[in-house]
Amino acid sequence: MAASSTDAAIAVTRLGLGARPGEIARVAADPRAWALDQIRPEGAPQPAGPFADSGQRMAAFLDYQGDRGQRAGASADAEAVRTARQAARRALTDDTAQAFLTRARLGATTADGFAERWALFWANALTVSAVKFDSGAFIDLYEREAVRPNVFGRFADLVVAAEQHPAMLLYLDQARSTGPDSPAGTRRKVGLNENLAREMLELHTVGADAGYTQADVTELARALTGWSIPRPQDRQAAPGRDRARRAALAVEPGPNGFVFRANIHEPGPRTVMGRTYVQRGAAQGEAILRDLARHPATARRLSRRIAAHFVSDTPPETLVARLERAWTRSDGDLGQVARALIEAPETWTPQPTKIKTPYEFIVSTHRALDVPPQRIQPLRQALVEMGQPPFAAPSPEGWPDTAADWAGPDALVKRLNWARTAAETARTADIAAAARDALGDRLSERTRLAVARAESRTEALTLLLMSPEFQRR
Amino acid sequence: MTRLTLDRRTLLGAATAGMGLAFAGRVAAQTGSSRAKLVVVIARGAMDGLSVTIPYADPDYVPLRGGLALAAPGEPNGALDLAEGFGLHPALAGLHQLHEQGQMRFAAAVALPVRIRSHFEAQDILENGGEALRQREDGWLNRAIVAAGGARLQGLSIGAQTPLILRGDAPVSSWAPGGRVRGEDRIASLLQDLYVDDPMLGQNLARGLATEALVADGSGQTVRRNDVEALGRAVARLMTGAEGADLVAVSLDGWDTHAGQRAQLQTRLTGLDQLISGLKDGLADQWPRTIVVVATEFGRTARANGTQGTDHGTGSSLLLAGGGLKPGGLIGDWPTLADNRLFEGRDLTPTLDIRSVFKGLLRDHMGLDRAALDTRVFPDSAAEAPTLGGLA
Numbered sequence: 001m002a003a004s005s006t007d008a009a010i011a012v013t014r015l016g017l018g019a020r021p022g023e024i025a026r027v028a029a030d031p032r033a034w035a036l037d038q039i040r041p042e043g044a045p046q047p048a049g050p051f052a053d054s055g056q057r058m059a060a061f062l063d064y065q066g067d068r069g070q071r072a073g074a075s076a077d078a079e080a081v082r083t084a085r086q087a088a089r090r091a092l093t094d095d096t097a098q099a100f101l102t103r104a105r106l107g108a109t110t111a112d113g114f115a116e117r118w119a120l121f122w123a124n125a126l127t128v129s130a131v132k133f134d135s136g137a138f139i140d141l142y143e144r145e146a147v148r149p150n151v152f153g154r155f156a157d158l159v160v161a162a163e164q165h166p167a168m169l170l171y172l173d174q175a176r177s178t179g180p181d182s183p184a185g186t187r188r189k190v191g192l193n194e195n196l197a198r199e200m201l202e203l204h205t206v207g208a209d210a211g212y213t214q215a216d217v218t219e220l221a222r223a224l225t226g227w228s229i230p231r232p233q234d235r236q237a238a239p240g241r242d243r244a245r246r247a248a249l250a251v252e253p254g255p256n257g258f259v260f261r262a263n264i265h266e267p268g269p270r271t272v273m274g275r276t277y278v279q280r281g282a283a284q285g286e287a288i289l290r291d292l293a294r295h296p297a298t299a300r301r302l303s304r305r306i307a308a309h310f311v312s313d314t315p316p317e318t319l320v321a322r323l324e325r326a327w328t329r330s331d332g333d334l335g336q337v338a339r340a341l342i343e344a345p346e347t348w349t350p351q352p353t354k355i356k357t358p359y360e361f362i363v364s365t366h367r368a369l370d371v372p373p374q375r376i377q378p379l380r381q382a383l384v385e386m387g388q389p390p391f392a393a394p395s396p397e398g399w400p401d402t403a404a405d406w407a408g409p410d411a412l413v414k415r416l417n418w419a420r421t422a423a424e425t426a427r428t429a430d431i432a433a434a435a436r437d438a439l440g441d442r443l444s445e446r447t448r449l450a451v452a453r454a455e456s457r458t459e460a461l462t463l464l465l466m467s468p469e470f471q472r473r
Numbered sequence: 474m475t476r477l478t479l480d481r482r483t484l485l486g487a488a489t490a491g492m493g494l495a496f497a498g499r500v501a502a503q504t505g506s507s508r509a510k511l512v513v514v515i516a517r518g519a520m521d522g523l524s525v526t527i528p529y530a531d532p533d534y535v536p537l538r539g540g541l542a543l544a545a546p547g548e549p550n551g552a553l554d555l556a557e558g559f560g561l562h563p564a565l566a567g568l569h570q571l572h573e574q575g576q577m578r579f580a581a582a583v584a585l586p587v588r589i590r591s592h593f594e595a596q597d598i599l600e601n602g603g604e605a606l607r608q609r610e611d612g613w614l615n616r617a618i619v620a621a622g623g624a625r626l627q628g629l630s631i632g633a634q635t636p637l638i639l640r641g642d643a644p645v646s647s648w649a650p651g652g653r654v655r656g657e658d659r660i661a662s663l664l665q666d667l668y669v670d671d672p673m674l675g676q677n678l679a680r681g682l683a684t685e686a687l688v689a690d691g692s693g694q695t696v697r698r699n700d701v702e703a704l705g706r707a708v709a710r711l712m713t714g715a716e717g718a719d720l721v722a723v724s725l726d727g728w729d730t731h732a733g734q735r736a737q738l739q740t741r742l743t744g745l746d747q748l749i750s751g752l753k754d755g756l757a758d759q760w761p762r763t764i765v766v767v768a769t770e771f772g773r774t775a776r777a778n779g780t781q782g783t784d785h786g787t788g789s790s791l792l793l794a795g796g797g798l799k800p801g802g803l804i805g806d807w808p809t810l811a812d813n814r815l816f817e818g819r820d821l822t823p824t825l826d827i828r829s830v831f832k833g834l835l836r837d838h839m840g841l842d843r844a845a846l847d848t849r850v851f852p853d854s855a856a857e858a859p860t861l862g863g864l865a
Binding site for chain 2: 131172173176177178180185189190191192193194195198202203208214217385387394395396397403404405407408409410411412413414416417420446447450454455459462463466467468471
């Protein structure tokens, strides 16, 4: 059936990460069911371990920080401390790099391409970036612990898990933000940092045009004080020390390494976007965040972002409205929103419009060639050159998402260079078959002919990878 | 001593005083190798102007900044004197040398026409040149090329992605270090056959390969990613010769200093200084016809925050450097940091619309006419006159 085989090619390339050999033929039986079946309450697939869990990673991170603290002191061992600190830093960086490779391998092999794309979308919508070393140390855990398990559940649960994760608290400077009237704030000259509060409103939930003011940002920042991570000192607070001091320093542990520090929390009720919150402790910030997550502006903004990511840089308003309706009716059930995206007729227009991001381009190449990436270094270099270094989104807004962002003159030269290298090293024997397998009905007659007439396998494969229908989805 | 005090001279009725921004080298026609060049450096993340052009003579500066305050000129690690009560951050030694040669000026309190504290929205407005968000989908530097007649000026962005400021109807190029396939390779022409129905891919690939060839011809060397000075020289090579770029956009990231600001700014400003120094070296005899402008989307809070950093603010600094600049000092007025002068009680109050400076550069340096600037390059901006003082 022609319609179904076209839909299969659309499903696997537009909603997934590109086709592996034989995949389009398998999906053709029911392309929509292929995607719908990936909506599972347990969330998106997890990369294969073994990984450090957040407890182990936090211990390594605190060791690293503890070393940092000692640097100023014991000068006799300054060199040894410096060496240990560098080793600890390298170990954390290596863990993150390895985790990135594992994620790319999952992308290159999974049969659940839609769930993987959906998870990557949410990780980007709620960006944490490794451009800061401290947040980079937790970024892979962030995706595995906060994002992947929650992408088909309620958005409110996803966003709470994301904002409370150590990666986010470190990335947006929340961990040390101190209420001026808190016990610690009145003793020392420390204060608020409103970075997380602002991005929570602007980028993670309602958006900048939702009508909030600077006063709302500051109030939210006050409510969030106390959201923090463990410190080396917490471990050193041995039993037997002054009880009052221990009580003051006590922290309430939460999921994934989150701790609440009453000691730095700004006391009192807070008013954000016209509502007053009288809760005490960590519950106050969470209550505000849950209201922001359920705000109509959040549904509207993120529905548009989903449509723009999966379907078109300028998505049809009908599609945006469909997603928004599904969001509102289901009270932000992301599984229902995903279902609406899959069932929307606008999702299945045959003409590919979106330019793949560098990551999508590279992963889809690995899928087409049926060879998962083996080493992090070449993968990292390719992504750096194409403008999307691993885990290192340039800002809290996340990676950009339009053709103009990814297909500029220099970026295309870098894609061509990489494609030729990939083509030179690939062992694919039958490039014509690889083209049919990768693109199905989306393979144009022009590209098919160019591949058939190429003077070498390298040339044929380079043409396939750089063809408009492989660059777009 | 020209220690012009930061007093009420600056406040009201200063529409003309101190607004002289004029350029030495205006030419009626841009010809051959002596064409005017403009490099726009966008400091993304909100550069803390109060740490770049330091108002050390303002009595409120040190009390507001506390541990983030930089020392006055003459003190250990002190600012580099710019006269008029301002000093330059000590990491900007190269820029300061240019200042001493009359090739560097600054505005101390500029801002966009709208008051917002979102990086992304503010960068969009800075780059598209409108008065409100999403007013335009293209950038003012690209529209300047169109307004100048399209083919006369060549645009170039540095980095794998074309920033909004250079997006639009005029075709522009982009370049970043690296590269391997050459334009004359067979694969390049085969791909053009594949791209007949996809003009965006076809045009962009052709332009990218052409730029790559230009760099290779100039040096035969590649530029290491972290070598900012070499990057400056490579960009300079792309600006020289008959096909050289005239309008260039470079982005420098990492200015969002919410915590640990001192060390971060030291690194960022050192990079900025090296970039400009590399441009100057590389441009050589083109430098006298060049102006570099460093702009950011907004400034940062006047007070230090609780984590040795600063949060999103309003007014910030703008830097100009280049041999094409007419000597002079401060552009615009200093609002002071007095409590009752702070915007919303927390930010440096802007005294100058940043578009005025851009318009001054495009008119007096690049030779665009006022009507095009008021209506097309910066739509509906007639009320904001280009900052100028006539030609030398």
